[in-house]
Amino acid sequence: MNAVHAQRRNPVMAPDGAPRPERLFDRESEWAALLSFACDPHPGPDLAVVMGRHRQGKTLLLESLAGATGGFYFCGQQATEAEALRRMGEEYARYRRESRPLCWRDWKECLDALVATGDDGPVPVVIDSFPDLVAASPALPSIIYGALRHFDRPPLENRVRLLLGGEAAPVMTRLFGSASPLRARTGLILDVQPMDFRGAARLWGIDEPALAFLVHTVVGGTPAYRHDYVDDDVPADRNDFDAWVCRTVLNPRMPLYHEARHLLDEETGPWNRGVCHSVLAALARGCTTHGEIATFLGQQLTDTSRALAVLRDRGLLRSQPDGLQLGITRHHIADPLLAFEHAVARPRRAALELSDARTVWEEARPDFDALVAVRGFAQICRDWAVSYADWGLGTEQVVASHGALSGPSGEAGLDAEVVVRRTNGSPAGPLVSLGLARWSTGMDLHHLHHLRRILDRLDSRDRAGPGSVRLALYGASGFSPALHFAQARGEVMLVDLERLYRGS
Structure with a gap:
């Protein structure tokens, strides 16, 4: 069972003609929701929003959906509006098998053409990394709203299924929140979450519960970490776990070694990363309330609040009322890799660069057992x-x-x-x-x-x-x-x- 948060208006049954691609591990519920939306025969254009943190497989889902249904896929990137329109025209020309790229003067022309793709029947049009396009073209959401309104008129022959994807949770929430006019036009909101502890065990192919749990305390349920980030290295059994940690997450030559810092940089953007690292360090040491974290950082409560809000908005922090004292809020690191990083790896970065990982891990193992495994076990029990x-x-x-x-x-x-x-x-x-x-x-x-x-x-x-x-x-x-x-x-x-x- 995976965590998938989806809201759908008037759901329909997904057709049998587009099976889930084999390269998609699990994600049955997400795939079914997307396929149902993309192939919905009801008249009129429709809009879907697909969100998800980095490395969770959101892009793979959207690319696979377009490929399985004959839809159009475009991934935005940081660029000027002119370059983005030029790239979109090139990609769309390839999709339509036209000999020359299409040259659109502005996003209105572009969106009118993309939405018109659905004139002959339901077809998905995917624009991924949507916040990157909005950064260069702030009027783009309004233009999309206008294009959908224009085609949503009798005789309702258009059936385009427009899907907008993005990783930046605060931006996507602002663009499609309750106050946004696009929200009323949105037929599906899909939040692609990390796999839970059982899904992660299946992903890694681990049948032994104790070993599955230990691996989960390091990498969590992020699908991307299973292959390239560890060079397909899976611990053979529980006795191999310590050596596996040294071969992967504590090995400077492996991508997983650098991933926690990259993840925080990507999610928090230019905001004060040092404060965010310190907040995560406080959480990793067992500080769970606002006051405990502020004391650990040596800051006022107001100074700590901003960092907590940034981490929470990006899905890196889980905040809940205390189960017995409901007036108290407790915070926990949401991503196991970040918890491992700030309890084990980050305090020993210098030693890892100068010494062998095995020696460092032997010294760090008590912290792993006391700080990471104990809290990780409590969390999977709650899950x-x-x-x-x-x-x-x-x-x-x-x-x-x-x-x-x-x-x-x-x-x-x-x-x-x-x-x-x-x-x-x-x-x-x-x-x-x-x-x-x-x-x-x-x-x-x-x-x-x-x-x-x-x-x-x-x-x-x-x-x-x-x-x-x-x-x-x-x-x-x-x-x-x-x-x-x-x-x-x-x-x-x-x-x-x-x-x-x-x-x-």
């Missing part, structure tokens, strides 16, 4: 709770987050890594489950008692009734016999790696 667990709620959705209760003065607080609530339209819905997640520690009855102490301190309004909150222990290093007896009595739910990767 499992949302996407795969059966809470007996039917179609009602849930949200899972980290939760912490402050202790009385001088006493430690109580934490739960997996707090599951019904959404009910907000993160403050009724409590469904309380859970602890432990990657490297075997679990015993005292972990169950910890959850019971949290439950005792919660407001009764958090519970629908006695026994309505399920207590759960998520462990990768085993459970004591006493816990298995407690599970048999219905007192706790035990979730191991096998269940995370294959069960519900």
Whole structure:
């Protein structure tokens, strides 16, 4: 199951004549949504927006769609308006098999010609990297709106399916947000997300859950990292994981070694990258609240807010209300490679340039286990709770987050890594489950008692009734016999790696 966020007006069934290309791994739901849109026979032009961070396969999806349906594909780039129009004319002439490039004076002429492609039936016209074109031609969205309006008139013979793709989330959100006139004309909004932990295991061809998890803590679910970025290198088994890390992400000769810094540069643009790196370093060290991050950076809260907003808008930061104190917001790094970079690689860049990776990794492994693996395990437990667990709620959705209760003065607080609530339209819905997640520690009855102490301190309004909150222990290093007896009595739910990767 992959994370795909799509909104569609009046969906139709995708035709059987355009199967998903073999080079597209997984992405069944994304492909079906795009194909349904592109081949929709309903009269009138239609518009789709396809967003996605770098390396997630958005361009491959759009190129494959155009190729499978006989559509037109054009990828924008940073250039002047005149050069972009010239390139568009050349590409469109090749698509129409015309001997000479088309010379359009402006974008209006160009869009009128592109939209007219759909006069004979539904056909996709894809303009990828759309924000790059808008940077040189700010009026382009208005011109597109005008072209669609012009062709959306009786007798509605035109059936062009215009798809606009882009990586820059803030730009795409502004162009197609609720206040944009283009939003009302948009029939499909597709956000191409990284694969989840189960999809990543299939992508890498890893059947062993422990190894699949360790690889996920380094590269996450980004499809592009599977082949060229590691030279098709996959760890043979769990014993090969340490050597694989040294061969790939800690090897200066491999693209993956440089990827985290390139990714941050691409996503944040010219804004203060140093501050963004420092915020990610604070998050990697365990600072999760706004105040903790500001203290780590030695800055005022207002100075930290901008960096948090930049990272969140680019999809690099996950921000959620605390599961037990809903007035507190907690932040987590969304991309595992960035978490690995700022906890393990970045503090040791000089050593990696001067020493062999094996020596550096031996010194860094405790940080990986304590900072990366522990938090990564808690996150996949939350993901499992949302996407795969059966809470007996039917179609009602849930949200899972980290939760912490402050202790009385001088006493430690109580934490739960997996707090599951019904959404009910907000993160403050009724409590469904309380859970602890432990990657490297075997679990015993005292972990169950910890959850019971949290439950005792919660407001009764958090519970629908006695026994309505399920207590759960998520462990990768085993459970004591006493816990298995407690599970048999219905007192706790035990979730191991096998269940995370294959069960519900």
